Amino acid sequence: MNRLICLLALCCAAPFFASADTQRDVCHLDVPCTLGDRSYHVKEPDGWDGSSPMPVLIHFHGWQRTGALPVQHQRISGATRRRGVLLIAPNGNRKTWNMWYPETEDVQFAADVLEDVIRRYPVDTNNIYLSGYSYGSIMAWRVACDRGTEMNVRALLGISGTIGQSEDCAQAPKEARHVHGLKDNVLDFPYGPQGETDYPVFLWRNQLGCSQEATDGGDWSAVEFLTLTRTEWRACTNGTKVALDVHPGGHFIPHGWIARQLDELLGRTPVFP
Template structure:
Protein backbone atom coordinates (compact mmCIF):
# COMPACT_ATOMS: atom_id res chain seq x y z
CA UNK A 1 0.00 0.00 0.00
CA UNK A 2 2.79 2.47 0.87
CA UNK A 3 4.18 2.29 -2.66
CA UNK A 4 0.98 3.72 -4.05
CA UNK A 5 0.77 6.79 -1.87
CA UNK A 6 2.59 10.11 -1.69
CA UNK A 7 2.95 10.92 1.99
CA UNK A 8 1.81 14.20 3.47
CA UNK A 9 5.42 14.84 4.48
CA UNK A 10 6.60 14.72 0.89
CA UNK A 11 3.74 16.97 -0.19
CA UNK A 12 4.74 19.64 2.31
CA UNK A 13 8.50 19.16 1.95
CA UNK A 14 9.08 17.79 -1.60
CA UNK A 15 12.40 16.15 -2.43
CA UNK A 16 14.79 18.54 -4.12
CA UNK A 17 15.56 15.86 -6.71
CA UNK A 18 12.07 16.13 -8.21
CA UNK A 19 12.07 17.99 -11.51
CA UNK A 20 10.70 21.51 -11.21
CA UNK A 21 8.80 23.74 -13.63
CA UNK A 22 7.78 27.07 -12.11
CA UNK A 23 4.80 27.42 -14.42
CA UNK A 24 3.24 30.69 -15.57
CA UNK A 25 2.72 33.12 -12.68
CA UNK A 26 -0.39 35.24 -12.31
CA UNK A 27 -0.59 38.11 -9.81
CA UNK A 28 -4.01 39.00 -8.39
CA UNK A 29 -5.23 41.01 -5.40
CA UNK A 30 -4.40 39.00 -2.30
CA UNK A 31 -1.74 36.77 -3.78
CA UNK A 32 -0.74 34.79 -6.86
CA UNK A 33 -1.10 31.47 -8.65
CA UNK A 34 0.97 29.27 -10.95
CA UNK A 35 -0.47 27.73 -14.10
CA UNK A 36 0.57 25.25 -16.78
CA UNK A 37 -1.10 24.62 -20.14
CA UNK A 38 -0.54 21.50 -22.27
CA UNK A 39 2.79 21.52 -24.12
CA UNK A 40 1.07 20.91 -27.45
CA UNK A 41 -1.76 23.43 -26.97
CA UNK A 42 -2.42 25.44 -30.13
CA UNK A 43 -3.11 28.67 -28.22
CA UNK A 44 -6.75 28.80 -29.35
CA UNK A 45 -8.66 25.63 -28.45
CA UNK A 46 -10.60 25.99 -25.17
CA UNK A 47 -8.99 24.14 -22.28
CA UNK A 48 -10.49 22.30 -19.37
CA UNK A 49 -9.59 23.95 -16.05
CA UNK A 50 -8.38 22.21 -12.91
CA UNK A 51 -7.68 24.43 -9.91
CA UNK A 52 -5.78 22.57 -7.21
CA UNK A 53 -5.70 23.86 -3.62
CA UNK A 54 -2.60 22.64 -1.83
CA UNK A 55 -2.40 21.27 1.69
CA UNK A 56 -1.37 23.08 4.87
CA UNK A 57 2.06 24.73 4.74
CA UNK A 58 2.63 23.71 1.12
CA UNK A 59 2.75 26.09 -1.85
CA UNK A 60 2.16 26.37 -5.60
CA UNK A 61 5.90 25.87 -6.12
CA UNK A 62 5.85 22.64 -4.12
CA UNK A 63 2.81 21.50 -6.08
CA UNK A 64 4.61 22.10 -9.37
CA UNK A 65 7.50 19.92 -8.25
CA UNK A 66 5.01 17.06 -8.38
CA UNK A 67 5.25 16.69 -12.14
CA UNK A 68 3.11 13.56 -12.19
CA UNK A 69 0.20 15.57 -10.78
CA UNK A 70 0.65 18.52 -13.15
CA UNK A 71 1.32 16.43 -16.26
CA UNK A 72 -1.59 14.13 -15.50
CA UNK A 73 -3.88 17.13 -15.84
CA UNK A 74 -2.24 18.90 -18.79
CA UNK A 75 -2.12 15.63 -20.76
CA UNK A 76 -5.93 15.74 -20.72
CA UNK A 77 -6.03 19.04 -22.61
CA UNK A 78 -6.49 20.93 -19.36
CA UNK A 79 -4.98 23.95 -17.70
CA UNK A 80 -3.53 23.21 -14.25
CA UNK A 81 -3.74 26.11 -11.78
CA UNK A 82 -2.30 26.16 -8.25
CA UNK A 83 -3.23 29.19 -6.11
CA UNK A 84 -1.22 30.39 -3.12
CA UNK A 85 -2.54 30.05 0.44
CA UNK A 86 -1.49 33.02 2.58
CA UNK A 87 1.00 31.75 5.17
CA UNK A 88 0.27 28.23 3.97
CA UNK A 89 -3.22 28.27 5.45
CA UNK A 90 -6.59 28.43 3.68
CA UNK A 91 -9.31 30.23 5.66
CA UNK A 92 -12.93 29.16 5.92
CA UNK A 93 -15.49 31.12 3.93
CA UNK A 94 -19.20 31.72 4.32
CA UNK A 95 -21.42 33.98 6.38
CA UNK A 96 -20.81 33.40 10.08
CA UNK A 97 -17.94 31.01 9.36
CA UNK A 98 -15.24 33.19 7.79
CA UNK A 99 -11.94 33.28 9.66
CA UNK A 100 -9.63 36.27 10.19
CA UNK A 101 -7.21 36.97 7.37
CA UNK A 102 -7.55 37.06 3.63
CA UNK A 103 -11.03 36.87 2.14
CA UNK A 104 -10.60 33.55 0.35
CA UNK A 105 -13.79 33.86 -1.70
CA UNK A 106 -12.62 37.21 -3.09
CA UNK A 107 -9.16 35.82 -3.79
CA UNK A 108 -10.51 32.75 -5.58
CA UNK A 109 -12.82 34.91 -7.70
CA UNK A 110 -9.82 37.09 -8.61
CA UNK A 111 -7.82 34.02 -9.63
CA UNK A 112 -10.65 32.71 -11.81
CA UNK A 113 -11.19 36.11 -13.43
CA UNK A 114 -7.50 36.40 -14.28
CA UNK A 115 -7.31 32.84 -15.58
CA UNK A 116 -10.30 33.42 -17.85
CA UNK A 117 -8.70 36.61 -19.18
CA UNK A 118 -5.52 34.74 -20.16
CA UNK A 119 -6.78 31.37 -21.43
CA UNK A 120 -9.95 30.19 -23.21
CA UNK A 121 -11.74 27.88 -20.78
CA UNK A 122 -14.18 25.10 -21.60
CA UNK A 123 -16.88 25.84 -19.03
CA UNK A 124 -18.19 22.27 -19.17
CA UNK A 125 -14.83 21.00 -17.91
CA UNK A 126 -13.99 23.05 -14.83
CA UNK A 127 -12.94 21.28 -11.64
CA UNK A 128 -11.78 22.32 -8.17
CA UNK A 129 -9.62 19.77 -6.39
CA UNK A 130 -7.40 19.86 -3.32
CA UNK A 131 -5.75 17.92 -0.55
CA UNK A 132 -6.26 18.12 3.23
CA UNK A 133 -6.83 21.78 4.17
CA UNK A 134 -7.02 22.48 0.44
CA UNK A 135 -9.80 19.90 0.21
CA UNK A 136 -11.58 21.74 2.99
CA UNK A 137 -11.41 24.81 0.78
CA UNK A 138 -12.95 22.83 -2.07
CA UNK A 139 -15.88 21.88 0.18
CA UNK A 140 -16.26 25.55 1.15
CA UNK A 141 -16.26 26.65 -2.49
CA UNK A 142 -18.83 24.00 -3.36
CA UNK A 143 -21.03 25.19 -0.51
CA UNK A 144 -20.70 28.96 -0.91
CA UNK A 145 -19.44 29.47 -4.48
CA UNK A 146 -21.04 26.46 -6.16
CA UNK A 147 -21.36 28.08 -9.57
CA UNK A 148 -17.61 28.67 -9.81
CA UNK A 149 -16.90 25.15 -11.11
CA UNK A 150 -18.88 22.37 -12.74
CA UNK A 151 -17.43 19.78 -10.40
CA UNK A 152 -15.52 19.33 -7.15
CA UNK A 153 -13.01 16.61 -6.24
CA UNK A 154 -11.69 17.08 -2.67
CA UNK A 155 -9.24 14.54 -1.24
CA UNK A 156 -8.73 13.90 2.50
CA UNK A 157 -10.37 17.05 3.82
CA UNK A 158 -13.87 18.36 4.56
CA UNK A 159 -15.56 21.11 6.53
CA UNK A 160 -13.55 22.52 9.44
CA UNK A 161 -14.61 23.61 12.93
CA UNK A 162 -18.30 23.29 12.15
CA UNK A 163 -20.64 22.16 9.43
CA UNK A 164 -22.71 24.85 7.71
CA UNK A 165 -26.41 24.74 8.45
CA UNK A 166 -27.00 24.82 4.72
CA UNK A 167 -25.13 25.59 1.52
CA UNK A 168 -26.49 28.66 -0.26
CA UNK A 169 -25.00 27.61 -3.59
CA UNK A 170 -27.39 24.67 -3.83
CA UNK A 171 -26.82 21.37 -5.64
CA UNK A 172 -23.33 20.44 -6.85
CA UNK A 173 -21.39 17.61 -8.49
CA UNK A 174 -18.85 16.39 -5.94
CA UNK A 175 -16.57 13.35 -5.65
CA UNK A 176 -14.79 12.91 -2.33
CA UNK A 177 -11.86 10.53 -1.71
CA UNK A 178 -10.86 9.56 1.84
CA UNK A 179 -8.70 7.05 3.67
CA UNK A 180 -10.32 4.95 6.38
CA UNK A 181 -7.03 5.04 8.33
CA UNK A 182 -6.65 8.83 8.06
CA UNK A 183 -5.31 10.02 11.43
CA UNK A 184 -5.25 13.72 10.52
CA UNK A 185 -8.74 14.23 9.08
CA UNK A 186 -10.92 11.49 10.49
CA UNK A 187 -13.55 10.04 8.19
CA UNK A 188 -16.52 9.49 10.53
CA UNK A 189 -15.71 11.67 13.55
CA UNK A 190 -14.21 15.02 14.54
CA UNK A 191 -10.49 14.97 13.70
CA UNK A 192 -7.51 16.06 15.78
CA UNK A 193 -7.59 19.54 14.19
CA UNK A 194 -11.34 19.90 14.62
CA UNK A 195 -12.26 18.68 11.15
CA UNK A 196 -15.85 17.57 10.81
CA UNK A 197 -16.92 14.04 9.92
CA UNK A 198 -16.94 13.58 6.16
CA UNK A 199 -20.16 11.59 6.40
CA UNK A 200 -21.95 14.65 7.83
CA UNK A 201 -20.82 16.75 4.87
CA UNK A 202 -22.04 14.09 2.46
CA UNK A 203 -25.44 14.13 4.18
CA UNK A 204 -25.67 17.92 3.75
CA UNK A 205 -24.95 17.72 0.02
CA UNK A 206 -27.27 14.76 -0.46
CA UNK A 207 -30.08 16.84 0.98
CA UNK A 208 -29.24 19.82 -1.21
CA UNK A 209 -29.02 17.65 -4.32
CA UNK A 210 -32.43 16.18 -3.59
CA UNK A 211 -31.12 12.63 -3.51
CA UNK A 212 -33.74 9.89 -3.59
CA UNK A 213 -32.96 6.31 -2.70
CA UNK A 214 -29.76 4.62 -1.65
CA UNK A 215 -26.33 4.93 -3.19
CA UNK A 216 -25.07 2.34 -5.65
CA UNK A 217 -21.57 0.94 -6.03
CA UNK A 218 -19.60 2.18 -9.06
CA UNK A 219 -16.29 1.30 -10.66
CA UNK A 220 -13.63 3.96 -10.29
CA UNK A 221 -10.98 2.50 -12.58
CA UNK A 222 -8.65 2.40 -9.56
CA UNK A 223 -8.45 -0.86 -7.62
CA UNK A 224 -7.51 1.03 -4.45
CA UNK A 225 -10.86 2.80 -4.29
CA UNK A 226 -14.25 1.52 -3.18
CA UNK A 227 -16.79 4.01 -4.55
CA UNK A 228 -20.51 4.60 -4.13
CA UNK A 229 -22.64 7.10 -6.02
CA UNK A 230 -25.86 8.98 -5.45
CA UNK A 231 -27.09 9.96 -8.93
CA UNK A 232 -30.85 9.74 -8.54
CA UNK A 233 -31.74 13.28 -7.55
CA UNK A 234 -34.14 16.07 -8.39
CA UNK A 235 -31.21 18.30 -9.31
CA UNK A 236 -29.55 15.78 -11.66
CA UNK A 237 -26.30 16.44 -9.79
CA UNK A 238 -24.00 13.58 -8.84
CA UNK A 239 -22.49 12.88 -5.44
CA UNK A 240 -19.79 10.24 -5.08
CA UNK A 241 -17.74 8.91 -2.15
CA UNK A 242 -14.60 6.83 -2.68
CA UNK A 243 -12.80 5.16 0.23
CA UNK A 244 -9.43 3.45 0.51
CA UNK A 245 -7.57 1.63 3.26
CA UNK A 246 -4.75 4.17 3.50
CA UNK A 247 -4.19 7.25 5.60
CA UNK A 248 -3.72 10.97 4.99
CA UNK A 249 -2.20 10.80 1.52
CA UNK A 250 -2.80 11.56 -2.14
CA UNK A 251 -1.43 9.70 -5.16
CA UNK A 252 -0.58 12.26 -7.83
CA UNK A 253 -2.89 10.75 -10.42
CA UNK A 254 -6.05 11.20 -8.37
CA UNK A 255 -6.35 14.86 -9.34
CA UNK A 256 -6.43 14.01 -13.05
CA UNK A 257 -8.81 11.13 -12.32
CA UNK A 258 -11.17 13.74 -10.89
CA UNK A 259 -11.27 15.34 -14.33
CA UNK A 260 -12.02 11.95 -15.92
CA UNK A 261 -14.91 11.59 -13.47
CA UNK A 262 -16.19 15.04 -14.38
CA UNK A 263 -16.00 14.29 -18.12
CA UNK A 264 -18.11 11.16 -17.62
CA UNK A 265 -20.94 12.97 -15.82
CA UNK A 266 -24.27 13.32 -17.59
CA UNK A 267 -25.21 16.78 -18.85
CA UNK A 268 -27.16 18.87 -16.41
Protein backbone atom coordinates (compact mmCIF):
# COMPACT_ATOMS: atom_id res chain seq x y z
CA MET A 1 0.00 0.00 0.00
CA ASN A 2 2.71 2.47 0.98
CA ARG A 3 4.54 1.86 -2.30
CA LEU A 4 1.55 2.86 -4.43
CA ILE A 5 0.72 5.89 -2.27
CA CYS A 6 4.31 7.10 -2.55
CA LEU A 7 4.26 6.57 -6.31
CA LEU A 8 1.02 8.53 -6.63
CA ALA A 9 2.55 11.39 -4.64
CA LEU A 10 5.74 11.30 -6.69
CA CYS A 11 3.74 11.43 -9.90
CA CYS A 12 2.07 14.62 -8.72
CA ALA A 13 5.31 16.27 -7.63
CA ALA A 14 7.94 15.19 -10.19
CA PRO A 15 8.21 16.17 -13.87
CA PHE A 16 7.61 13.44 -16.42
CA PHE A 17 10.85 12.29 -17.97
CA ALA A 18 10.11 9.53 -20.51
CA SER A 19 9.44 10.50 -24.10
CA ALA A 20 6.15 9.83 -25.82
CA ASP A 21 7.99 8.00 -28.62
CA THR A 22 9.48 5.59 -26.09
CA GLN A 23 6.04 4.85 -24.64
CA ARG A 24 4.45 4.21 -28.02
CA ASP A 25 7.31 1.94 -29.11
CA VAL A 26 6.89 -0.27 -26.05
CA CYS A 27 3.17 -1.08 -26.24
CA HIS A 28 -0.02 0.33 -27.69
CA LEU A 29 -3.44 -0.97 -28.79
CA ASP A 30 -2.99 -4.59 -30.00
CA VAL A 31 0.53 -4.81 -28.57
CA PRO A 32 0.12 -5.29 -24.81
CA CYS A 33 2.39 -3.92 -22.12
CA THR A 34 3.95 -6.82 -20.23
CA LEU A 35 4.00 -6.86 -16.45
CA GLY A 36 5.70 -9.99 -15.14
CA ASP A 37 3.70 -12.89 -16.56
CA ARG A 38 0.63 -10.66 -17.06
CA SER A 39 -0.19 -7.84 -19.48
CA TYR A 40 -2.51 -4.94 -20.27
CA HIS A 41 -3.48 -2.84 -23.29
CA VAL A 42 -3.27 0.94 -23.73
CA LYS A 43 -5.16 3.49 -25.84
CA GLU A 44 -3.93 7.07 -25.70
CA PRO A 45 -6.39 9.95 -26.24
CA ASP A 46 -6.60 11.85 -29.50
CA GLY A 47 -4.24 14.80 -29.76
CA TRP A 48 -2.29 14.08 -26.58
CA ASP A 49 0.82 16.26 -26.55
CA GLY A 50 3.06 13.57 -25.05
CA SER A 51 3.67 15.34 -21.75
CA SER A 52 0.44 16.60 -20.15
CA PRO A 53 -0.89 14.47 -17.25
CA MET A 54 -3.94 12.46 -18.26
CA PRO A 55 -6.94 11.10 -16.37
CA VAL A 56 -6.92 7.29 -16.47
CA LEU A 57 -9.76 4.82 -16.99
CA ILE A 58 -8.88 1.22 -16.08
CA HIS A 59 -11.51 -0.94 -17.78
CA PHE A 60 -11.86 -4.67 -17.10
CA HIS A 61 -13.08 -6.78 -20.02
CA GLY A 62 -15.99 -9.22 -19.91
CA TRP A 63 -15.86 -13.01 -19.70
CA GLN A 64 -13.86 -14.73 -22.45
CA ARG A 65 -12.62 -11.43 -23.81
CA THR A 66 -9.24 -9.71 -23.54
CA GLY A 67 -8.04 -6.16 -23.07
CA ALA A 68 -7.63 -5.89 -26.85
CA LEU A 69 -11.41 -5.42 -27.15
CA PRO A 70 -11.98 -2.35 -24.90
CA VAL A 71 -9.19 -0.36 -26.58
CA GLN A 72 -11.01 -0.82 -29.93
CA HIS A 73 -14.60 -0.58 -28.64
CA GLN A 74 -16.48 2.55 -29.72
CA ARG A 75 -18.53 2.75 -26.51
CA ILE A 76 -15.34 2.53 -24.41
CA SER A 77 -12.28 3.84 -26.27
CA GLY A 78 -14.53 6.01 -28.41
CA ALA A 79 -15.41 7.84 -25.19
CA THR A 80 -11.94 8.06 -23.64
CA ARG A 81 -10.01 9.13 -26.72
CA ARG A 82 -12.27 12.16 -27.28
CA ARG A 83 -11.99 13.31 -23.66
CA GLY A 84 -8.25 13.28 -23.05
CA VAL A 85 -8.46 10.10 -20.96
CA LEU A 86 -5.83 7.36 -21.07
CA LEU A 87 -7.57 3.97 -21.42
CA ILE A 88 -5.98 0.96 -19.74
CA ALA A 89 -7.41 -2.54 -20.33
CA PRO A 90 -5.81 -5.36 -18.28
CA ASN A 91 -5.87 -8.97 -19.50
CA GLY A 92 -7.48 -11.51 -17.18
CA ASN A 93 -5.98 -14.98 -16.76
CA ARG A 94 -7.83 -17.47 -18.98
CA LYS A 95 -9.90 -14.51 -20.22
CA THR A 96 -11.73 -14.08 -16.92
CA TRP A 97 -11.29 -12.62 -13.43
CA ASN A 98 -10.92 -13.91 -9.89
CA MET A 99 -13.22 -11.45 -8.14
CA TRP A 100 -15.68 -13.24 -5.88
CA TYR A 101 -13.54 -12.92 -2.74
CA PRO A 102 -11.42 -10.11 -1.22
CA GLU A 103 -7.77 -9.59 -2.11
CA THR A 104 -7.43 -12.12 -4.90
CA GLU A 105 -4.32 -12.15 -7.08
CA ASP A 106 -6.25 -10.10 -9.66
CA VAL A 107 -6.80 -7.30 -7.14
CA GLN A 108 -3.05 -7.05 -6.64
CA PHE A 109 -2.59 -7.23 -10.41
CA ALA A 110 -4.88 -4.21 -10.83
CA ALA A 111 -2.83 -2.22 -8.33
CA ASP A 112 0.38 -3.31 -10.08
CA VAL A 113 -1.03 -2.19 -13.43
CA LEU A 114 -1.70 1.30 -12.09
CA GLU A 115 1.85 1.48 -10.72
CA ASP A 116 3.26 0.46 -14.09
CA VAL A 117 1.09 2.96 -15.96
CA ILE A 118 2.33 5.76 -13.70
CA ARG A 119 5.90 4.77 -14.54
CA ARG A 120 5.18 4.93 -18.27
CA TYR A 121 2.87 7.92 -18.50
CA PRO A 122 2.18 11.27 -16.82
CA VAL A 123 -1.01 10.55 -14.87
CA ASP A 124 -3.52 12.94 -13.33
CA THR A 125 -3.73 11.03 -10.06
CA ASN A 126 -6.78 13.00 -8.95
CA ASN A 127 -8.75 11.47 -11.81
CA ILE A 128 -8.30 7.70 -11.74
CA TYR A 129 -11.42 5.76 -12.71
CA LEU A 130 -12.28 2.06 -12.56
CA SER A 131 -14.74 0.55 -15.01
CA GLY A 132 -15.79 -2.81 -16.38
CA TYR A 133 -18.53 -4.67 -18.19
CA SER A 134 -20.26 -7.87 -17.00
CA TYR A 135 -17.67 -10.00 -15.17
CA GLY A 136 -15.32 -7.06 -15.69
CA SER A 137 -17.76 -4.83 -13.80
CA ILE A 138 -17.71 -7.28 -10.90
CA MET A 139 -13.91 -7.10 -11.02
CA ALA A 140 -14.00 -3.29 -10.98
CA TRP A 141 -16.33 -3.40 -7.96
CA ARG A 142 -13.93 -5.82 -6.24
CA VAL A 143 -10.90 -3.61 -6.82
CA ALA A 144 -12.81 -0.55 -5.60
CA CYS A 145 -13.92 -2.49 -2.51
CA ASP A 146 -10.41 -3.74 -1.67
CA ARG A 147 -8.11 -0.97 -2.99
CA GLY A 148 -10.26 2.04 -3.82
CA THR A 149 -8.59 4.30 -1.25
CA GLU A 150 -5.06 3.07 -1.87
CA MET A 151 -5.41 3.55 -5.63
CA ASN A 152 -7.06 6.97 -5.10
CA VAL A 153 -10.04 5.96 -7.25
CA ARG A 154 -12.08 9.05 -8.08
CA ALA A 155 -15.05 7.02 -9.35
CA LEU A 156 -16.23 3.50 -10.06
CA LEU A 157 -18.17 3.10 -13.33
CA GLY A 158 -19.89 -0.30 -13.18
CA ILE A 159 -21.82 -1.80 -16.10
CA SER A 160 -24.12 -4.83 -15.64
CA GLY A 161 -22.34 -6.61 -12.79
CA THR A 162 -21.82 -6.18 -9.04
CA ILE A 163 -20.37 -7.93 -6.03
CA GLY A 164 -22.72 -8.82 -3.18
CA GLN A 165 -24.48 -5.80 -1.70
CA SER A 166 -23.88 -7.07 1.84
CA GLU A 167 -20.08 -7.15 1.53
CA ASP A 168 -18.02 -5.24 4.09
CA CYS A 169 -15.50 -3.33 1.97
CA ALA A 170 -12.10 -2.48 3.38
CA GLN A 171 -11.85 0.56 1.10
CA ALA A 172 -13.98 2.49 -1.38
CA PRO A 173 -13.88 4.84 -4.36
CA LYS A 174 -14.69 8.50 -3.81
CA GLU A 175 -17.80 8.12 -5.96
CA ALA A 176 -19.79 5.25 -7.46
CA ARG A 177 -21.87 5.12 -10.64
CA HIS A 178 -23.60 2.03 -12.00
CA VAL A 179 -25.85 1.09 -14.92
CA HIS A 180 -27.96 -2.07 -15.27
CA GLY A 181 -30.73 -3.30 -17.57
CA LEU A 182 -34.02 -4.50 -16.08
CA LYS A 183 -34.15 -7.34 -18.62
CA ASP A 184 -30.57 -8.48 -18.11
CA ASN A 185 -30.67 -12.29 -18.38
CA VAL A 186 -26.91 -12.83 -18.05
CA LEU A 187 -26.24 -11.11 -14.74
CA ASP A 188 -29.76 -10.49 -13.49
CA PHE A 189 -30.78 -7.07 -12.27
CA PRO A 190 -30.13 -7.13 -8.49
CA TYR A 191 -33.55 -6.21 -7.13
CA GLY A 192 -33.81 -5.49 -3.42
CA PRO A 193 -35.53 -7.75 -0.84
CA GLN A 194 -38.86 -6.01 -1.55
CA GLY A 195 -38.24 -5.67 -5.28
CA GLU A 196 -36.54 -2.27 -4.97
CA THR A 197 -34.92 -1.07 -8.20
CA ASP A 198 -32.42 1.11 -6.34
CA TYR A 199 -30.71 -1.89 -4.73
CA PRO A 200 -27.80 -2.29 -7.23
CA VAL A 201 -25.87 0.45 -5.39
CA PHE A 202 -26.98 -0.36 -1.84
CA LEU A 203 -23.41 -1.29 -0.87
CA TRP A 204 -21.93 2.03 -1.96
CA ARG A 205 -24.72 4.06 -0.42
CA ASN A 206 -23.79 2.49 2.93
CA GLN A 207 -20.05 2.55 2.37
CA LEU A 208 -20.00 6.22 1.40
CA GLY A 209 -22.35 7.28 4.19
CA CYS A 210 -25.20 8.46 1.97
CA SER A 211 -28.56 9.45 3.38
CA GLN A 212 -31.60 7.40 2.39
CA GLU A 213 -33.07 10.34 0.49
CA ALA A 214 -32.80 9.78 -3.24
CA THR A 215 -32.95 12.43 -5.96
CA ASP A 216 -34.65 11.82 -9.27
CA GLY A 217 -31.97 12.52 -11.85
CA GLY A 218 -34.44 12.33 -14.72
CA ASP A 219 -34.44 10.42 -17.99
CA TRP A 220 -31.70 10.76 -20.55
CA SER A 221 -30.55 9.07 -23.74
CA ALA A 222 -27.69 9.17 -26.20
CA VAL A 223 -29.63 7.26 -28.87
CA GLU A 224 -33.35 7.41 -29.60
CA PHE A 225 -34.08 3.74 -28.93
CA LEU A 226 -32.74 3.58 -25.36
CA THR A 227 -33.82 5.75 -22.44
CA LEU A 228 -32.03 5.57 -19.10
CA THR A 229 -33.54 6.68 -15.79
CA ARG A 230 -31.18 8.13 -13.20
CA THR A 231 -31.40 8.09 -9.42
CA GLU A 232 -28.79 9.87 -7.30
CA TRP A 233 -27.84 9.95 -3.64
CA ARG A 234 -26.10 13.29 -3.21
CA ALA A 235 -25.96 13.67 0.58
CA CYS A 236 -22.97 11.40 1.19
CA THR A 237 -19.95 11.74 3.44
CA ASN A 238 -17.32 14.24 2.27
CA GLY A 239 -19.56 15.49 -0.52
CA THR A 240 -19.38 12.31 -2.58
CA LYS A 241 -22.21 10.90 -4.68
CA VAL A 242 -23.72 7.59 -5.76
CA ALA A 243 -25.63 7.38 -9.06
CA LEU A 244 -27.67 4.59 -10.65
CA ASP A 245 -28.87 4.50 -14.26
CA VAL A 246 -31.53 1.90 -15.10
CA HIS A 247 -32.77 1.01 -18.58
CA PRO A 248 -35.38 -1.42 -19.95
CA GLY A 249 -32.90 -3.45 -21.98
CA GLY A 250 -30.61 -6.40 -21.38
CA HIS A 251 -26.91 -7.17 -20.95
CA PHE A 252 -24.88 -4.58 -22.85
CA ILE A 253 -22.91 -1.34 -22.57
CA PRO A 254 -25.44 1.44 -23.26
CA HIS A 255 -24.53 3.89 -26.01
CA GLY A 256 -22.97 7.02 -24.55
CA TRP A 257 -22.97 5.82 -20.95
CA ILE A 258 -19.22 5.90 -20.35
CA ALA A 259 -18.94 9.13 -22.33
CA ARG A 260 -21.57 10.84 -20.18
CA GLN A 261 -19.98 9.72 -16.90
CA LEU A 262 -16.57 10.99 -17.96
CA ASP A 263 -18.01 14.31 -19.15
CA GLU A 264 -19.76 14.83 -15.82
CA LEU A 265 -16.75 13.79 -13.75
CA LEU A 266 -14.42 16.04 -15.75
CA GLY A 267 -16.78 19.02 -15.56
CA ARG A 268 -17.66 18.95 -19.26
CA THR A 269 -21.02 19.43 -20.95
CA PRO A 270 -22.25 15.90 -21.79
CA VAL A 271 -22.09 15.17 -25.51
CA PHE A 272 -22.34 12.08 -27.70
CA PRO A 273 -20.15 10.51 -28.89
